[in-house]
Amino acid sequence: MSSSAVPAPTLVVLAAGMGSRYGGLKQIDPVGPSGEAILDYSVYDALRAGFSRVVFVIRRDIEEAFRASVGSRYEGRIAVDYAFQQIDDLPAPFIVPEGRTKPWGTAHAILAARNIVHEPFAVINADDFYGAEGYRLLAAHLTSGTADHAMVGFILRNTLSEFGSVARGVCTVSSEGLLESVVETTGIEPDGTGARAVNGDHIQQLTGDEIVSMNMWGFQPAVFSDLSAYFANFLAARCADLKAECYLPAAVTAAIDAGRARVRVLASQDAWFGVTYREDRPRVIQSLSDLIAAGRYPEKLWA
Secondary structure, three states, X not given: XXXXXXXXXXXXXXXXXXXXXXOOOHHHOOOOOOXXXXXXXXXXXXXXXXXXXXXXXXXXHHHHXXXXXXXXXXXXXXEEEEEXXXXXXXXXOOOOOOOXXXXXOHHHHHHOOOOOOOOOEEEEEOOEEOOXXXXXXXXXXXXXXXXXXXXXXXXXXXHOOOOOOXXXXXXXXXXXXXXXXXXXXXXXXXXXXXXEEEEOOEEEEEOOOOEEEEEEEEEOOXXXXXXXXXXXXXXXXXXXXXXXXXXXXXXXXXXXXXXXXXXXXXXXXXXXXXXXXXXXXXHHHHHHHHHHHXXXXXXXXXX
């Protein structure tokens, strides 16, 4: 298949948890010099990398506020659509167990877009800054005609916080550059030039050079069938667990292990950042200011 036959990719933004995590829609907290939010930089980077549409996965109960304060920022610049992660969007014969209030996790969030996304697409978190390189890498991969999925891998030390420990998906990558597994590792903190994961009395030393997943993926539409099958198996085993969530890395790893998927790891040298801790916000503002000073972004994104 030639690249000219492949449609421009879509950016799927996981935003269903925004209202609950931040209280209202405070994720539009300005961090750029002209009032830009982190999400503005993500959409800007995707647009200039060649993405033609953004699909926001949100909850129905925040739709009106989200459309007004978030979606309206991009209308007229890029095609904007919405998909809704609903707790009762379950395959037969499953029903929502009494007392369940939590969403079903990131794999389920992507499934919410299954009826409106039919072209290659990228997935990101709404409140994370990934840097322009990841979008360029994904756009090139998704328009290449390959059947492989992709994951943008970040260098661990480029993703840490000075103000507390973080959880990261530490990746095993084959000599061919293919993803073999993602292991969720908690309690990671800087340790000199490297890092360490501290969980109780157990300390795991890390070099800081490990490749980690920050939930920046590139998928072919065939992924929806794998996610559907994995989610059904998840429900069969854990539907009664009121807090269990179906995570995307576990679903992708299962498809890899079953030989149904190949995931190319695209290494980015950019620093990832987000506001994991309140104290992270000044660093985010300074980091963006530095990128603007270096000519990576204009002073005003949407001038």
